[in-house]
Amino acid sequence: MSDRDQSADRCLTVTNLHAHYGDSHVLHGIDFFVNDGEVVSLLGRNGAGKTTMLKSIMGLIGGRTGSILFKGTELVGREPEDTARLGIGYCPDDRGIFASLSVAENLLLPPVVKSGGMELEEIYNLFPNIKERLSASGNKLSGGEQQMLAIGRILRTGARLLLLDEPTEGLAPRIVKQIGRALRTLKTRGFTILLIEQNFKFASTISDWHYLVENGKVVDGISSDNALKDPIKLQRYLGI
Amino acid sequence: MFGIPLPILLGQLMLGLINGAFYATMSLGLALIFGVLNIINFAHGALYMMGGFFAWILLQYFGLGYWYALILVPIIVGIIGLVIERLLLRHLYNLDHVYGLLLTFALSLVIEGVFRQNFGVSGQPYDIPTALRGGFDLGFMFLPTYRAWVLAASVGICLFTWVVVEWTRLGSYLRAATENPALARAFGIRVPSLITMTYVGGVMLAAFAGVLAAPIYQVSSIMGSNIIPVVFAVVVIGGLGSIFGAVATGFLVGLLEGLTKLIYPPATNTAVFILMVVILLLRPQGLFGKRNY
Ligand SMILES: Nc1ncnc2c1ncn2[C@@H]1O[C@H](COP(=O)(O)OP(=O)(O)O)[C@@H](O)[C@H]1O
Numbered sequence: 001m002s003d004r005d006q007s008a009d010r011c012l013t014v015t016n017l018h019a020h021y022g023d024s025h026v027l028h029g030i031d032f033f034v035n036d037g038e039v040v041s042l043l044g045r046n047g048a049g050k051t052t053m054l055k056s057i058m059g060l061i062g063g064r065t066g067s068i069l070f071k072g073t074e075l076v077g078r079e080p081e082d083t084a085r086l087g088i089g090y091c092p093d094d095r096g097i098f099a100s101l102s103v104a105e106n107l108l109l110p111p112v113v114k115s116g117g118m119e120l121e122e123i124y125n126l127f128p129n130i131k132e133r134l135s136a137s138g139n140k141l142s143g144g145e146q147q148m149l150a151i152g153r154i155l156r157t158g159a160r161l162l163l164l165d166e167p168t169e170g171l172a173p174r175i176v177k178q179i180g181r182a183l184r185t186l187k188t189r190g191f192t193i194l195l196i197e198q199n200f201k202f203a204s205t206i207s208d209w210h211y212l213v214e215n216g217k218v219v220d221g222i223s224s225d226n227a228l229k230d231p232i233k234l235q236r237y238l239g240i
Numbered sequence: 241m242f243g244i245p246l247p248i249l250l251g252q253l254m255l256g257l258i259n260g261a262f263y264a265t266m267s268l269g270l271a272l273i274f275g276v277l278n279i280i281n282f283a284h285g286a287l288y289m290m291g292g293f294f295a296w297i298l299l300q301y302f303g304l305g306y307w308y309a310l311i312l313v314p315i316i317v318g319i320i321g322l323v324i325e326r327l328l329l330r331h332l333y334n335l336d337h338v339y340g341l342l343l344t345f346a347l348s349l350v351i352e353g354v355f356r357q358n359f360g361v362s363g364q365p366y367d368i369p370t371a372l373r374g375g376f377d378l379g380f381m382f383l384p385t386y387r388a389w390v391l392a393a394s395v396g397i398c399l400f401t402w403v404v405v406e407w408t409r410l411g412s413y414l415r416a417a418t419e420n421p422a423l424a425r426a427f428g429i430r431v432p433s434l435i436t437m438t439y440v441g442g443v444m445l446a447a448f449a450g451v452l453a454a455p456i457y458q459v460s461s462i463m464g465s466n467i468i469p470v471v472f473a474v475v476v477i478g479g480l481g482s483i484f485g486a487v488a489t490g491f492l493v494g495l496l497e498g499l500t501k502l503i504y505p506p507a508t509n510t511a512v513f514i515l516m517v518v519i520l521l522l523r524p525q526g527l528f529g530k531r532n533y
């Protein structure tokens with residue numbers, strides 16, 4: 001991990017994180033960090049524990065121990081609503097669009113918790129599809145539109161850390177490109193992003209750093225450049 | 241229709257609508273509470289009874305009349321609801337529906353017991369406020385002003401609730417919390433407070449209906465037990481899926497009762513339950529319900 005800036009301001013520091021679903025122990029002492037302004041991806045096979053990592057950060061997993069520091073504030077023990085209100089935006093793996101809400105209501109649902117969030121017009125520029133579907137019901141959207149809405153709605157709240165769970169999963173290449181462009185724009189706008197991706201090629205175009213997750217542990221970290229130079233190592237982890 | 245003179249038919253339908261107004265207001269509260277709390281509030285009848293009783297107590301012991309009661313009683317009963325939710329219901333949200341049903345059923349027995357102990361079961365008369373006495377001759381029937389007021393007030397309060405739920409920001413929070421509370425919380429929505437508010441709101445609707453009912457049905461410790469079976473039949477028929485469904489079914493059932501009374505009077509009190517059985521057989525999720533309930 002030589003080429004990671006150790007002196008940068010920390011956004012998120014996770015230490016010895018364990019998580020349980022009832023009796024089943026899923027995360028076994030996770031350690032990783034994200035610097036301010038970085039885009040960091042979590043890579044790993046299905047079932048490795050990536051989604052559980054994001055849920056643990058949000059406080060959506062009851063049984064978690066260890067430490068999760070967000071800009072110096074401990075998240076373990078906090079309720080999800082208090083976590084979100086510190087300025088963390090969450091985009092779940094199933095996109096979590098509310099069917100009983102219109103697109104506009106979904107977009108405006110998350111309360112603004114900090115100043116400096118994006119204006120609606122900027123979000124429409126990023127995802128023009130949303131603007132055309134505002135009055136539609138949340139469950140009438142295509143997969144791509146749902147994904148854009150799921151990302152779009154956490155941009156106006158003033159959250160500076162975005163947790164994105166597989167934003168390109170199951171989407172057509174054209175839509176994946178559009179989401180890639182949007183994420184790069186968000187990066188230049190200074191958002192810190194923790195991204196789960198199955199698709200390393202996609203992740204490598206955005207992320208500064210990749211963590212490899214295996215059996216509920218972070219087993220390695222690698223920069224995009226090094227990962228591209230040493231594809232064998234990645235392939236072994238990802239099983240591709 | 242069935243050789244019934246039109247004036248009598250319309251008059252009976254009007255009476256049905258007025259009963260329906262109570263069913264609608266009550267089942268609306270139940271549907272809201274079920275949606276957000278995942279609890280079938282069996283105490284709803286007892287809270288309605290308290291609404292009527294507190295109106296009577298305010299008049300009897302404090303000299304505060306109907307209009308004061310209409311404002312004060314829902315607030316008082318709402319505070320009782322707040323205590324119930326904070327103290328008791330809070331612990332049940334992650335459990336099966338049946339626990340909430342049992343707890344609120346027990347609560348209703350306790351509340352009714354307290355009132356029966358202190359006031360007996362006989363009805364206490366409650367006078368119609370002066371401003372609402374008299375009536376209109378509609379040509380085909382005589383409509384007492386108070387009944388017209390009950391109808392207008394219930395429709396008004398149901399409409400108000402509907403506007404809040406469907407058209408406001410608070411309403412979008414409520415719908416989101418109904419659909420996926422965990423995710424709503426992950427967006428920073430204070431779902432635990434919303435839950436308390438919803439229970440208090442539903443309880444206030446019941447208390448409001450109780451005050452409206454006081455001059456019509458008399459005030460008694462069993463007035464809740466009298467109305468609650470029909471209200472639950474309304475909930476089963478309508479399904480717990482939508483607030484519009486709860487209100488519409490409330491009025492529908494009132495009308496059905498009114499019609500049955502004309503066509504076959506002995507069945508007046510059972511028609512609703514026959515309809516309930518038919519609905520359970522043909523469409524178990526209810527007329528307006530969603531399948532997954
Ligand atoms: N709700 C749950 N209850 C029990 N086990 C779960 C639950 N969700 C996920 N798991 C288990 O936790 C492990 C990690 O899952 P997850 O975090 O979803 O992995 P990933 O996102 O990397 O595919 C898997 O073995 C999965 O079966």
Ligand SMILES: [Mg+2]
Nearest residue numbers: 050051052093
């Ligand atoms: Mg996952």
